[in-house]
Amino acid sequence: MLSKAQIKYIQSLQHKKYRQKSSQFMAEGDKIVPELLQEGVPVKEVYATSAWIAAHRALLDRTKDVNVTEVDENVLRQLSALTTPNQAIALLDIPGSAAIAPGSLKGTVSLALETIQDPGNLGTIIRIADWFGIRQIICTPDCVDAYNPKTIQATMGSIARVKILESDISTLIKEAGVPSYAATLHGRDITEFSKLEEGIILIGNESRGLSEAVISASTHKITIPRLGGAESLNAGVAAGIICGRLLI
Known part of the structure; x- marks a missing residue:
């Protein structure tokens, strides 16, 4: 009782x-x-x-x-x-916060999220990361809380296998020593890239996308080819398509 x-x-x-x-x-x-x-x-x-x-x-x-x-x-x-x-x-x-050591992202693929606000989106992205074998997600401090009950529910258990880290992404991608791939509306077609062996895939805010500071600091600007008239994609959907194309 x-x-x-x-x-x-x-x-x-x-x-x-x-x-x-x-x-x-x-x-x-x-x-x-x-x-x-x-x-x-x-x-x-x-x-x-x-x-x-x-x-x-x-x-x-x-x-x-x-x-x-x-x-x-x-x-x-x-x-x-x-x-x-x-x-x-x-x-x-809640796991203790850990600093991202220089060089620790080498040889791996990570997801980095800037100002994601919807707990369902974050939970879905954690689940996507787990599906594609990504073991860490880096969130900016202004992202929705990864331990929000709605986020945890949306992960469907994947929170058990994906580490959530926090960092300023603009600084991180300059110091990580691995290529970074910024999802934008006007980048290079993702179908032109070979399979990723290491790097950071960058996904931005649901309505505004990635900030200019992050886009400018990234080594690659990437785009999902648009065949219809939709203005944009949900952040979780975009993350799933990009991971599916670049990691398989």
Whole structure:
């Protein structure tokens, strides 16, 4: 049974200032919570229905250091950030921020995001990165919080495998020692590029795109060929198309 104070604390994690204050975030979902446990992410607490606990008993037995609390669906509704709650919610520590060491991006492909504002877009891009084997995403400080419940939900568990870093991108791409590819409306056709072995793919804000400072600092300006009349593409869609073309 959860106390009112515990319920209030978990509810507070829906807000960025309380996530930052406590250095914890919540993840909910019948698929996401088991995936986090399977990947060995250090889950602190799990709150779940008796049916969910019974269905995942073997997994929970393998992760004995996780505290599991049985709650009923009424309590889950109080804890949930979703309109239709799932059967399980997990509490996790937010990973500590780490500086990006010079040369650490060599031999890898990274995604860098400037001022992405929609949590669903960021979650989708994290999922795309996981699909294409990209292990790190660099976000500017003004991006939406990667640990927003809506972002976590949109990752569908990929947050367990993709590291989220924070940096000023203009400075980063000047010092990283790898090529950078800025997604713009007036760059070079992505179909003209060979498969990427290392580099940073740059995706900008949903409405404004990349800033001139980032575009100017990049080594390549790239464009998805447009065959119709649409003015632009959703940031997540653009990231998926670019990764699909440059990484396969």
